[in-house]
Amino acid sequence: MLKNQIKAVFFDLDDTLLDFNxxxxxxxxxxxxxMGIPFSEKLYENFTRINPALWKMVETGVITRATLHKLRFLxxxxETGIDADDQELERLLKVHIKKCAVRLPYAEEILKYLHGKYELYVTSNASQEQQIMRLEKAGLLPYLTDVFTSGRIGVEKPKREFFEGVFKLLPHLSPEQTIIVGDSLRADIVGGKSYGIKTCWLDRFGNDFPGVTPDYTITNLKELENLL
Ligand SMILES: [Mg+2]
Structure with a gap:
């Protein structure tokens, strides 16, 4: 039974515990x-379209994270038709996003439910400082044993080296004693599977990576109570 086998749960952060958009x-x-520039829904829509497309390229190794930050607002x-300093906007976004932490439904409830039964970790592709601040703001940090970001480990999910780096810091755990919960088939599920970690896909936006079969699929975090 999964409950007896699992000792630790790795949660992705954005669009798994927090609503990134x-x-x-x-x-x-x-x-x-x-910056004194007008906010428009078109600007936001272009962000929600272009940002994940660039992250896809980072996760497939086409570009680096540094390149994403250079290209994103340019x-x-x-595309929005705004003439402004894109690097300044990028800088300011990083400043402001640290303060933004909108929880997804059941995020706190599920961590509360699992806390004490399992070791709980966050595994996220982002900067360590930023994610710690957001977890703190969201009130989720007290439930976690530790936070592993690509900023801290030095490489992104789904790369094998990311999970290698995580398990180096958790010598008491083996991959088969862990399960990863995440919204991205590409970063979380492919990454977890290739390292021998059990996988649970939070299906929020549908299949973005055909040909991958997660061990478990849920459509909201509360359903984890049936598994763990
Ligand atoms: Mg995510």
Missing amino acids: LCAREAIIDSCKD SILS
Whole structure:
């Protein structure tokens, strides 16, 4: 039974415990205010389209995270028809997004339910400082044993080296004693499976990576109570 086998749960953060798009929307509004440029729904829509496309390229090794940060607002601003300093907007987004932490439904409840039964960790592709601040703001940090970001480990999910780095820091755990819960088939499920970690896909946006079969699929976090 899964309950007897599993000792630790790895949660992805954005779009698994926190609503990334709602966080980003707040941060973009604040950044535009700082720069004196008008916020528009078109700007936000272009962000929600272009940002995941660039992250896909990072996760498949086509570009680096540094390149994503260089290209992101250059292309978002140009597609929105706004003439502004894209690197300044990028800088401000990073400042404001640290303060944004909108929890997904059941995020706190499920951590509360699992806390004490399992070791709970976050595994996220982002900067360590940013994710710690957001987890703190969301009130989720007290439930976690530790937080592993690509910023801290030095490589992104789904790379094998990411999980290698995580397990190096958790010598008491073996991959088969762990399960990863995440919204991205590409980053979380492919990454977890290739390292021998059990996988649970939070199906929020549908299949973004055909040909991958997660061990478990849920459509909201509460369903984890049936598994763990
Ligand atoms: Mg995610």
